[in-house]
Amino acid sequence: MPEKSVPIEERRPTIEVLRAEKDVAGLIDALGSDDGLTRQRAALALGDLAGAEAVAPLIRALGDPLTAVREAAADSLALLGPPAVGPLVELIESPEASGKYEERTVTVIGAGGRTWELETRQDLRRVYAAAILGEIGDPAAVKPLVRALRDAGDDLRYQAAGAVAKFGSGAVEPLTAVLADPDPDTRIVAAGVLGDTGDAGAVEPLVGALRDGNADVRGAAGGALIRLGGAAVEPLIAATKDADRNVRLYAAGALKYIGDPRAIEPLQDLARSGDAEEKSVAEDAIERIRTVRRGMPAPTSR
Structure with missing residues (x-):
């Protein structure tokens, strides 16, 4: 068979x-x-x-x-x-x-x-x-x-x-170079990724990007600085005295969300010396930082 x-x-x-x-x-x-x-x-x-x-x-x-x-x-x-x-x-x-x-x-x-x-x-x-x-x-x-x-x-x-x-740190230098790219969409991505590296070396180029001529790039840089947290506080405090108004405004906005009390006094200085918008942003940031320090829910953005 x-x-x-x-x-x-x-x-x-x-x-x-x-x-x-x-x-x-x-x-x-x-x-x-x-x-x-x-x-x-x-x-x-x-x-x-x-x-x-x-x-x-x-x-x-x-x-x-x-x-x-x-x-x-x-x-x-x-x-x-x-x-x-x-x-x-x-x-x-x-x-x-x-x-x-x-x-x-x-x-x-x-x-x-x-x-x-x-x-x-x-x-x-x-x-x-x-x-x-x-x-x-x-x-x-x-x-x-x-x-x-x-x-x-x-x-x-x-x-x-x-x-x-x-x-991380290995990406900071090449990403910094991309912040000079002629395409704003590319600069936006580069700024965002710099914040995602978590590396303190990304702070300085991101503060520089707050001077970008494109508002979306400045916003992406501000958001990235917020994500870098404590490493960005001192450079952002210095940026509240920058000659560029955009830098001062975005620095104050970033300090608001980082919430470090070291920023209160410099923000008070900005509120006294700045124009109406700078005063509003600085005072809003101070209020939020103080509220969070007291353990209360942070106020919603205005």
């Missing part, structure tokens, strides 16, 4: 077997499976077992139609670390670089056995690349990520901003 044939899928090694045998080539091959769960588990296993040879297949998987597979590939690339940095930087620096990771069609199987053929998407790879570089934390990625703040794609700019902020 002839042996019953076994379906090809059942004869293929499972991900558990491939992982146990440290069969990297088999796991890379499994990234091309028609089954999404198989692709996801293969991607996760490669992060634990593989090295540089898995970088390109995992980058290709960043364009997978299934979010779970993309996330697994991203996690594994972050685990691989240094070998992934160069290719990921190339992705965010050049939209065409994604073409190196040839496109393919993946069949997604849904309820009732229905199938859809979906092409992988190049734009996703660049967005994921920025986020992964932030997780890896290699200093070589800082300047490329800062340059990505000027990218035409909103999603890439957003991810690059979050990634750059994770580098």
Whole structure:
């Protein structure tokens, strides 16, 4: 009696077997499976077992139609670390670089056995690349990520901003240079990210940005200084005496929300010496600081 044939899928090694045998080539091959769960588990296993040879297949998987597979590939690339940095930087620096990771069609199987053929998407790879570089934390990625703040794609700019902020002091200098960019939208993003670094070195360039000719840039710089908190108090106190009226106003506004009592006396000086608007902003700031010090709810903004 002839042996019953076994379906090809059942004869293929499972991900558990491939992982146990440290069969990297088999796991890379499994990234091309028609089954999404198989692709996801293969991607996760490669992060634990593989090295540089898995970088390109995992980058290709960043364009997978299934979010779970993309996330697994991203996690594994972050685990691989240094070998992934160069290719990921190339992705965010050049939209065409994604073409190196040839496109393919993946069949997604849904309820009732229905199938859809979906092409992988190049734009996703660049967005994921920025986020992964932030997780890896290699200093070589800082300047490329800062340059990505000027990218035409909103999603890439957003991810690059979050990634750059994770580098802290290492990002301050390149971000400071972007505060001179001719595009105000780019300057706004740079100011915001400087505040997100949490580094005291960002205070001085942000105080300088309070002189920007664009009100939205000045507002972003003021908001960033508030987030820097105590490190910004003394420079902001000095800024209440700046020759530029905009600087004085935004400094008083930032001191209001930081809430440090050291600012009360300088704000009183501003209220006495400034024009009507400066007096109003300074007095409002003083009232809020004193209210918070007494443990009462802060008054709402006027």
